[in-house]
Amino acid sequence: MTDIESGGKIRTTSEATDRGFAHGHHGMKLSSAAAIVALVVTAAVAVAALVVGAVALQKSVAQETATDGVMVHMTAGPEEQHRVLMALSMANRMANMGKDVIVFCDVDCPPLMAKSAEDFAVEAFEGNVTKDDLLGRLLAKGVPIHVCPGCLTKHGLSMEDVRDGVNEVDANEFFAFTDGRMLHFDY
Structure with missing residues (x-):
């Protein structure tokens, strides 16, 4: 062309x-x-x-299919026995309901996790159940209980002083203990 x-x-x-x-x-x-x-x-x-x-x-x-999780954050020490028993009781209730539960102890609470810690009950509190009984129930259910090592040191204790089944805090477990939503109770 x-x-x-x-x-x-x-x-x-x-x-x-x-x-x-x-x-x-x-x-x-x-x-x-x-x-x-x-x-x-x-x-x-x-x-x-x-x-x-x-x-x-x-x-x-x-x-x-995910189970919702509950973190019970305990800061109360031996002078606030009602708060301590409320926290442990709430953790047991949630575990009994099929929730994933984790307990974290810091500030003044770690001495309560020591092998030598005194047991106590508060009158008219769930049939006079004791701190050690509630801790034992949680541990028997496989509920992880963690303490802050720095807070233990502040109170003159170390991980060797802590009762069996209670472990040093692992921040990764705060996110890994449940697949569902996480509810946080602070005592």
Whole structure:
């Protein structure tokens, strides 16, 4: 084809494509390339939608089967026996309800976890149940009980002084002890 004004040859799309194939170039029409790109983009979007849907479904199933957790944070010491028994009693109630429970003792509470700590009961408190009885129930249920080692040191104690089953705090366990929501009781 010849351009009338300049006298030069103008190639049509099919001539250019045919010439490209003859020289080993695999050119293609713009509409074919656009169609392939559109197909690839559509496939990528579909795969992304499937992945997002699968993750959402997995999260939904996990939330439906997850047990809610309860952290009981104990700061009260031996001079506040009612608060101590309330905390241990709440931890036992929640464990009995099937909740994941963790007990964390710091500030003035760690001496109560010592092997040599005095046991006590408060009159008219759940049938005169004692601190040691409530701790024993929690430990028998596998409820993790942790103490702050710095707080133990403040009170002249070390981890060797702590009763069996009570461990040094592990901050990672605060997030790992439950898969559901976490409720926090502070005593």
